[in-house]
Amino acid sequence: MTMKHFIYDYLVETGMSAVYAKYLNMIILLIALLVIAFLVDYIIKKIFIKLFTQFTVKTKTNFDNFLVSNRVPQNIAHIIPLIFGLEFIPIVFQDFPYFENMVEKGFKVFAIILTLWIVRSLLNALKDYFKTLPRLRDKPIDSYIQVFMIFAWVLGILSAFAIITSIEFIKFFTTLGAASAIIILVFRDTILGFVASIQVSINDMVRIGDWITFEKYGADGDVIEINLSTVKVQNFDKTITTIPTYALISDSFKNWRGMERSEGRRIKRALNIKLDSVSYLTKEEVDTLKNISLISSYLETRQSDIDSYNSEQNINKDILLNGRNLTNIGVFRKYLETYIENHSGVNKDMMIMVRQLAPTAHGIPLEIYAFSSDKRWKNYEYIMADIFDHTIAAVPYFNLEIFEYPSNSSFKDFKA
The missing domain is CATH 2.30.30.60 (SH3 type barrels.)
Structure with a gap:
């Protein structure tokens, strides 16, 4: 007498009909199978977790720690009770081949899902580990794992569908190829994202x-x-x-x-100088500007060179237009360049330039081009504001004006 007929024979001997005995025999064996499977799963899981935990303590790498935190041992432990269940299904459903076929298909579908769980948990462990590596920390690891899992889930779902419908894999995927255009349309964003993530x-x-x-x-x-x-x-x-x-x-x-x-953060901003405020500097105005310490030596040298040239060429200086002359905007440009070169917040090893841009309806743009030594946003804004605070306040000293649209205060001196 085999084990699978023991309960059935006992029930028949007690006077139960053969039909009811078969059903009750199947139910009792099924309950026993489930209980044993859960007990085996619980025991194997505890053993796996304990072994992995002891293993992680002894190893120097932290990859095994990520395996434990992502439940890889727990998921792998489910394989043994699954195999146990597949082996004992024929015993439980010996007299019910239809149920045996259905349950066996259910177990195979669960095997596919379990495989996907194991793969996902393993990939998540790899992802967490890769993010701890300096050379991979800033790479789009999530994108690659998502792409792989999408294909894995699609393959798993199609495999499960083929098992449920009892269609051969070759025929199933041949039929699926005809629907590839629809699949591409459905997964358009995913495909675009995958290609983009690779290019990025x-x-x-x-x-x-x-x-x-x-x-x-x-x-x-x-x-x-x-x-x-x-x-x-x-x-x-x-x-x-x-x-x-x-x-x-x-x-x-x-x-x-x-x-x-880089070694600095770029400052690139312009002031619009009114065109009608630009003029040649007279000797008296040059002498006044020599009191500005940053350009006093420059004015001395420059004015001496200009005077020598005009004298050698017998230039009539009764009119300022004749010969060579200093302009207020040119001297102001030199002043700004010298000021920025001496500013503590500017990187002296990078380009420093004050230049004129093409005149517009809003005047002549006078652009400051330099690099702050501190790249932090708050400090960068402070350095740039400090430079332009000084620049705006310095404009009137050179008899220049900044262009701005008229406001109510512009007309306060006019009377009706």
């Missing part, structure tokens, strides 16, 4: 931690996450902007990484 990574366009400015999406802050379909940017006002990954290769954005790696 290969070309090193964006890394986690980079400061980017993306005006189209209103993003101005640090990249905190790069996924398959989106890039998350934490703006400086602490809001989060989500950008499609493929937008990084289809649209233009600014990455400030180069500035952060």
